[in-house]
Amino acid sequence: MSSNIDQKAVAALLRGQGCANSLKTLLQNNKSSSVSTEQLINTILNSFSLALSFVDSPNHVPHNESFLQNMTSHVPQRSSKKKNYGAEGLVFYRDESLTPRDDGFTWRKYGQKTIKTSPYQRSYYICAYAKDQNCNAKKRVQMIQDSPPVYRITYVGKHVCKAFAVHDDTYGSELIKFDQVVSNSVMPQLATIEEQEIIMEDEATNNIMNQECDINDFLVDDDQFWATQFPAFSSEDLMFFDKIANLD
DNA sequence: GGTATTTGACCAAT
């Protein structure tokens, strides 16, 4: 599993797996929710369709074309509550189980805060080369679930330091170059996008992700993605997996 | 002694 296409296929499969797990949780708990089983099923099917399209033909568009478009080419229009990081800023999230993995960069911790909305503290990191090379890349790491441990990592800004080149072969070109070099098939509008986020959950999913996937394969504005998949959601409800997790 | 982390204080935004 080494090509970018394969990784995208895995990404889609993992998304489907996550939804399937969520559906399972819903069915087991038999709780009412604004997330309907039909919506989950549709998302699962679309995920598999997308994955198959990558495996079958990398250039082939899935039968549900809008799904792929939603995954790749929408422009975020996030709440004004969030900071605007400007053209040079990027924000995206990923949740990781266990200890957040080494993402290929050297970070220096510069702060830690207790966050009102979470019982866990949030740690703040800045690129270790921030001073030497005027690199403004930062990341925030916050545990969002204790057992199993799941972390939300938010990347802000982009690396302009030379450090990323060292890891290029290991982690994939898109992963560590942020919006500097991006496959258009994955993120055609990334250069002009101010914020990107991705939410992932499920320990098994993340274990696979940690081994094989490229962050930019998941550079999807989750709010918009899930808004299109689940129109009934309000903007505040679009942390879909968080919502599902809270059902337990 | 140098480097990294911790933690309370400060600041800006809301």
Added chain:
DNA sequence: ATTGGTCAAATACC
């Protein structure tokens, strides 16, 4: 007034 993000002195670690 509250909150999240950052700063910087103190502390820990090698």
